[in-house]
Amino acid sequence: xxxxxxxxxxxxxxxxxxxxxxxxxxxxxxxALWVPETVGRDSLINAxxxxxxxxxxxxxxxxxxxxxxxxxxxxxxxxxxxxxSGGRFVLGIGVSHAPMVEGVRKLDASKPLGTMRSYLDGMDxxxxxxxxxxxxPLVVVAALGPKMLALSAEKSAGAHPYWTTPAxxxxxxxxxxxxxxxxxxxxxxxSTNREDAHAKTDEQLERYHRLPNYRNxxxxxxxxxxxxxxxxxxFLDAVMAWGDADAINARISQHYDAGADHVCIQPVHPxxxxxxxxxxxxxxxxxxx
Numbered sequence: 001x002x003x004x005x006x007x008x009x010x011x012x013x014x015x016x017x018x019x020x021x022x023x024x025x026x027x028x029x030x031x032a033l034w035v036p037e038t039v040g041r042d043s044l045i046n047a048x049x050x051x052x053x054x055x056x057x058x059x060x061x062x063x064x065x066x067x068x069x070x071x072x073x074x075x076x077x078x079x080x081x082x083x084x085s086g087g088r089f090v091l092g093i094g095v096s097h098a099p100m101v102e103g104v105r106k107l108d109a110s111k112p113l114g115t116m117r118s119y120l121d122g123m124d125x126x127x128x129x130x131x132x133x134x135x136x137p138l139v140v141v142a143a144l145g146p147k148m149l150a151l152s153a154e155k156s157a158g159a160h161p162y163w164t165t166p167a168x169x170x171x172x173x174x175x176x177x178x179x180x181x182x183x184x185x186x187x188x189x190x191s192t193n194r195e196d197a198h199a200k201t202d203e204q205l206e207r208y209h210r211l212p213n214y215r216n217x218x219x220x221x222x223x224x225x226x227x228x229x230x231x232x233x234x235f236l237d238a239v240m241a242w243g244d245a246d247a248i249n250a251r252i253s254q255h256y257d258a259g260a261d262h263v264c265i266q267p268v269h270p271x272x273x274x275x276x277x278x279x280x281x282x283x284x285x286x287x288x289x
Contacts, residue, residue, distance in 0.1 A: 094142025173259025
């Protein structure tokens, strides 16, 4: 996964459309496609659809919610997809957010760090009775804070931070050491219109800014409550990469320079409604462009 990938919601697409989307992402030369899990498709079943539609693309979950599955079942799913795809599946797992876990699933989310540690131990201890596979699938953990980042390096292949900055990537690399995988998500708006870029950043933040995991991480990075709430330009410019292709590629390079092994871009359309794929951005930023 040394080259750049794509992170995208495919829940609004039909199964056939999502397969076509993945195939086109592959044709553009991206190394991986990351897909989330909220209250839409099961991320492992979704990954199966995307893997069958592609030949070389890595498909990764960003992330599969650990509260949705027993650790043994998660391992079975990951190993099944690795066997199905010839080793093209990466399992990203995470504790999600209290509003989802407690509000929607009605489960206890009070001890995320301990729960993740126990879950990873449970996966390690669970048997696999399926066909032998050449290499076990990589497991990475959704991590933002220092303790979860350290745990991801200790107990898994690495971390998958989301909604961060190159400064956070540098901090994560220092915490995790040189060997753990660091797979960073970066939202991008291909537009040189500052007003449009900031409007789209604000639109994205409306879905996330009250979630404690992200908010606390932004504060650790030096942004105040007021900057986050008021959508201060300094904050908006830090969390969203925008501008022409050169400007966005410069931000991606900052992540790699800070220690990322892989950056997956999430293209946000500068003018169309949410959920509209911005192929112009994906084409302009493609490794083959």
